[in-house]
Amino acid sequence: MLAEYWPVLLFLLVATGIGVALLIAGSLLGPKRPDAEKLSPYECGFEAFEDARMKFDVRYYLIAILFIIFDLEIAFLFPWAVVFTKIGLIALIEMALFLALLVVGFVYIWKKGALEWE
């Protein structure tokens, strides 16, 4: 069974190789004529800012946390969906409960305004 995974690993290496090869080809074939203006960050011709690493909106952070929670729920649903027919009614009821709890949390974050982007 493990033999099925070798092609996947090899494909990952080849895929990485394609990206690296293109970058190397580009840096070998392309010219290299740097100057201060060219290397400054692109700001539509305005004087560039010193550093672009600024504070960003807290809502991005919230989305990231919510994503982890919901993606975990999906990870829990995967094995359930596979063995669902073997377990039968109990699986259906338990998953209905699980989803109900998820929905309670979802309604909470909705009402709290975590999903608002006015």
Next chain:
Amino acid sequence: MHADLLLAAWTLAKILAISVPLIIAVAMYSYWERKVIGWMHVRMGPNKIGPWGLLQAFADVFKLLFKEIVVPANADKPLFYLAPVLAVAPAFAAWAVIPFDQGVVLANLNVGLLYLLAMTSMGVYGIILAGWASNSRYALLGAMRSAAQVVSYEIAMGMALVCVLVLAGSLNLTDIVNAQAGGKGLLDWFWLPLLPVFVIYFVAGVAETNRAPFDVAEGESEIVAGFHVEYSGSAFAVFFLAEYANMILISFLASVMFLGGWLSPFPASWGLIGQGSWIWLFAKAFAFAFMYLWFRATFPRYRYDQIMRLGWKVFIPITIVWVLVAGCMKYFGWITAGA
């Protein structure tokens, strides 16, 4: 030892037999995109290089290869080079588990769907690293938007896939296609019992690849080119390759999950055209790929808050409900896989 080497070489040949046509498909897809959008605008589209402009995309590739890769002075150089590689590797590696025909698959994994979900999630690292490493305001803003959008729609996509799983009862993609087989042709496929999540899956796929009308990540009217504004030459070409490979991947996935993969849309009793073939899969995938272009020429760009509202407040609730509906369908025997 010798046999192992031979096996490795054979596997490598199979990988190249997927990757090389994929690269050519990306080139022709970008040509087709410009051509189709040209026709929709009542323009000609590219028509100078090669017959009907067919070689345009290859000319573009060679032009990009001979351009300078400008690395901004303030950029984080290792990450700046790492980002495009991280974007392209999963976009290609995901093809390892796509079944092109009965038994024609590189790695027939039992966890194929899980692997696909992992690979499509990896793409966001390339985007956010590119935005961070560039050290440019436009790039950072584009990356933040893009990352938040991609992860939001990934939830809807994952939930839609759970619905498919419930009906198919397997994570193996070949099994999922075979579960859609039956005597009735296209009426056996999962798009019918899962119609709402089928639509959600493809729309979320468009949002996941940051394509129009969800392309605020590189909305050129506000943040120029978004996360890859500082990338030029072949570094930009790698991002381009990743984006288009992902679009084609989503088209194939939508065909495999909901439209019966290589199965024929006609009843099996209709003789030759009722038989499954890779041609059907490619025709279905082409239809989805065309929809991407059609969307781009038709719809105005969504506002960012509208995108997030659609993802979180419309798609996710519908998919959560439909997971339960699919469970009931399966439990009460309304749908029998592989009947």
